[in-house]
Amino acid sequence: MKYELQTIPVWDALRKEGECPICNLMQAAEKDSLDFYTGSSVMNPETRVKVNTTGFCPHHLQLLAESGHPQSLAVMLRSVVQQRIADLEKPFSAICSSKPGRATDKAISAFADSVFEHEQGCLICQRMENRLIRYCYTVAVLWDTDVEFRHVLEESKGFCLHHFVRILEISGKALPARTRAEFIHSMAMLEKKGLLHTADDVEWMTQMYKSENDGKDWNGCEDAHIRAAYRMIGKGRIDDEDNKQV
Numbered sequence: 540m541k542y543e544l545q546t547i548p549v550w551d552a553l554r555k556e557g558e559c560p561i562c563n564l565m566q567a568a569e570k571d572s573l574d575f576y577t578g579s580s581v582m583n584p585e586t587r588v589k590v591n592t593t594g595f596c597p598h599h600l601q602l603l604a605e606s607g608h609p610q611s612l613a614v615m616l617r618s619v620v621q622q623r624i625a626d627l628e629k630p631f632s633a634i635c636s637s638k639p640g641r642a643t644d645k646a647i648s649a650f651a652d653s654v655f656e657h658e659q660g661c662l663i664c665q666r667m668e669n670r671l672i673r674y675c676y677t678v679a680v681l682w683d684t685d686v687e688f689r690h691v692l693e694e695s696k697g698f699c700l701h702h703f704v705r706i707l708e709i710s711g712k713a714l715p716a717r718t719r720a721e722f723i724h725s726m727a728m729l730e731k732k733g734l735l736h737t738a739d740d741v742e743w744m745t746q747m748y749k750s751e752n753d754g755k756d757w758n759g760c761e762d763a764h765i766r767a768a769y770r771m772i773g774k775g776r777i778d779d780e781d782n783k784q785v
């Protein structure tokens with residue numbers, strides 16, 4: 540599979556402040572996807588079929604519903620609800636006609652499977668995962684081919700732990716084994732340094748709540764608790780584990 544490089548967005552994200560450049564890129568990717576599905580694309584027959592069959596996870600359907608595009612969502616959801624009614628016809632008649640006892644439980648269980656299975660698919664999660672792969676791939680390629688990028692990256696704060704792992708995984712698609720080993724070593728050192736920095740910041744934040752430190756300088760650690768949380772799990776991250784395509 541050929542991966543498309545995303546040099547300019549990755550460079551731009553690396554130059555921005557924050558705990559993780561990939562988190563920043565993924566927040567933009569989510570916004571782009573929401574715009575796509577609230578725009579004129581919902582009228583496209585091909586998109587409509589995909590929306591009806593795959594749909595959206597609860598997180599993204601909620602964001603779409605609250606995005607302030609009532610007309611687009613009404614058009615989209617009209618056919619989604621009709622499709623769901625058709626899909627659920629059998630499970631509905633099973634729960635209504637089953638005999639009391641175990642048959643009822645079985646029918647409810649089949650109905651639940653149908654509902655929960657549908658919640659697993661998500662067109663926005665899929666689009667975001669495709670972008671994530673390209674961004675992680677680009678980080679590895681630029682580290683190998685652009686001296687300036689390597690320098691800026693190695694002097695940066697690194698990544699959130701979630702995206703650090705994804706970059707290491709995807710680097711296998713971008714680099715030959717020997718170069719990859721060097722890249723992984725470099726990223727591991729960077730990540731450890733970033734984590735230690737986060738730990739120092741949170742430590743100083745806790746110290747600042749002690750009376751003996753009244754009047755001392757916060758050293759920019761007023762929001763260390765938030766940055767520590769982002770460092771652990773990523774900022775605004777959705778659970779994309781089900782959509783891995785690597």
Ligand SMILES: [Zn+2]
Pocket residue numbers: 559560561562563698699700701702703773774
């Ligand atoms: Zn991240």
Ligand SMILES: [Zn+2]
Pocket residue numbers: 595596597598599661662663664665777
């Ligand atoms: Zn989703």
